[in-house]
Amino acid sequence: MAVLNEEQTMLRDMARDWARKESPVKAYRKVRDAAEAIGFDPQAFAKMAEMGWTGVIIPEVHGGSDFGYLSLGLVLEECARTLTASPLNASSLAATSALLLGGSDDQKAAWLPGMASGETIAALAVDEGPRHAPDQIKARAEQAGDGWILSGEKCFVAEGDAANLLIVAAQYEGGVGLFLVPADASGITVATRKLIDFRSHAAITLDQVALPANARLESGDEALLDAVLDRARAGVAAEMLGLAVQSFEDTLDYLKTRSQFGEILSRFQALQHRMANLFTEIELMRSVVEGAMEAIDAGRDDVPTRVSLAKATACQTLNLVSRELIQLHGGIGMTDEHSSGFYLKRARILEAQYGNGAFHRERFARLNDY
Structure with a gap:
């Protein structure tokens, strides 16, 4: 078992206390019954952001606390115990990791502060079929002038209905890259897919989406x-x-x-x-x-x-x-x-x-x- 430091213990206990008092299972039932496309309560997520949970793995220079993945894992565990519905995992861990590992300084400066504050919700779009198959990506990014043209389909994108930013895996001449795609870009269609957990698992179609030259994460492979x-x-x-x-x-x-x-x-x-x-x-x-x-x-x-x-x-x-x-x-x-x-x-x-x-x-x- 992990030996937790003082900060991690406090963070876990805070998450446990908040989840039990402010986000019990009946709160999830309320979200389920509301049947909104985003699949979570924005006010509850805003409170999570206020407590700093959306910036746990983000460096301090970009508005986070840089407490690490184990610390964020403790928060995710406690929230899952009460079925708290939020984009914390999809945005604040998965999508944030893409920027931390592959983003340029400019890309990080442009997106990470908003993700740390919870104002920007990002979603990682990889799979294109019913099963996880990252080696079978068919979405394609073609260079066009000083930018890119992106086309393809993505299935079961967690929190895709609420995302402001999509991080899309696509083939390009150098292999497989990850591309930063604003969710409101022309050519994007988001279709709500409700699965048995009543959360957001959107299907996303990208039809000739025009992107700037700096849309691809710098370390794209x-x-x-x-x-x-x-x-x-x-x-x-x-x-x-x-x-x-x-x-x-x-x-x-x-x-x-x-x-x-x-x-x-x-x-x-x-x-x-x-x-x-x-x-x-x-x-x-x-x-x-x-x-x-x-x-x-x-x-x-x-x-x-x-x-x-x-x-x-x-x-x-x-x-x-x-x-x-x-x-x-x-x-x-x-x-x-x-x-x-x-x-x-x-x-x-x-x-x-x-x-x-x-x-x-x-x-x-x-x-x-x-």
């Missing part, structure tokens, strides 16, 4: 895309950890209060064994997720391996915990009035995002020459 995706994957794994922890705690509380055949359910040895197994699996999940975040902060060479290990473990563990959440709650776990279904549905979306368990097990094996 496959290595940059992989590095950005690894940070996005680690952020998703942190969210999944929060879902798993809360699902376990809700189930444990239920077993301690629900009576069956004249006995409290937690006294049945078979159920004790199942809960003990879930506890150990979650502890293992925490170690690999926090290990991936620490590796990113330390700039280690094994970041890809650690991230794929974390995402694969997170997929397996959360799938198990979310299924047990439903089953051990019995009939009430199947109802919309109970929150169990929300956790199950969000879990299935995050399992697929940026590569499912099978994708990352195969990637882990290839990275280790198995």
